Amino acid sequence: AVRVCALLSALLLLGASHYLYRPLPDSVAEPYKLMMLDAVLRTANHVATLGELLGLVDPEVVLRNVVPRVPARSDAWVTVHDTELGGVRVRVFVSSHAAGLKRGVIYLHGGGWAYGTTR
Known part of the structure; x- marks a missing residue:
């Protein structure tokens, strides 16, 4: 019984590790936090699909x-x-470490529903 429990625990740990891990670029400041957020959103998506x-x-x-x-x-980095902006609610992310002018990316969602909201 102990061996079966140990084997099941090892398989569960291996499965959880596989589900949580996502390869990310080295420049990501907090990769484990991002992996957990991704896992939460994927789990919510699975629950929604099941529902x-x-x-x-x-x-x-x-x-x-x-x-x-x-x-x-906000944190130490962002x-x-x-x-x-022009009557549209937006969320602005600004680097906390870069001084002076900064480059920007404006993402325009093309319609339909999306994961996020600015409220």
């Missing part, structure tokens, strides 16, 4: 309830603030 298959709920409803609970907070 849809069982006819219980639309996946969009599940994801809209999970994602806002993952807050975007300053985060919500603002409005």
Whole structure:
């Protein structure tokens, strides 16, 4: 019984490690935090898909309830603030370490539903 328990524990640990790990570039400041966030979102997506298959709920409803609970907070590397540009709510991420002018990326979502919200 002890060997079976040890084998099952090892398999469970191996499966969890495989599910959590995602190869990331070396420049990512907190790779384990990003891997955990990815695992939470993938798990929410799996739960949403299961709920849809069982006819219980639309996946969009599940994801809209999970994602806002993952807050975007400023830290030592990035300053985060919500603002409005041209009547559109946006979330701005600014590097805390770069001085002077900075390069920027503007992401325009093409429509439909998405994981995030600025509220």
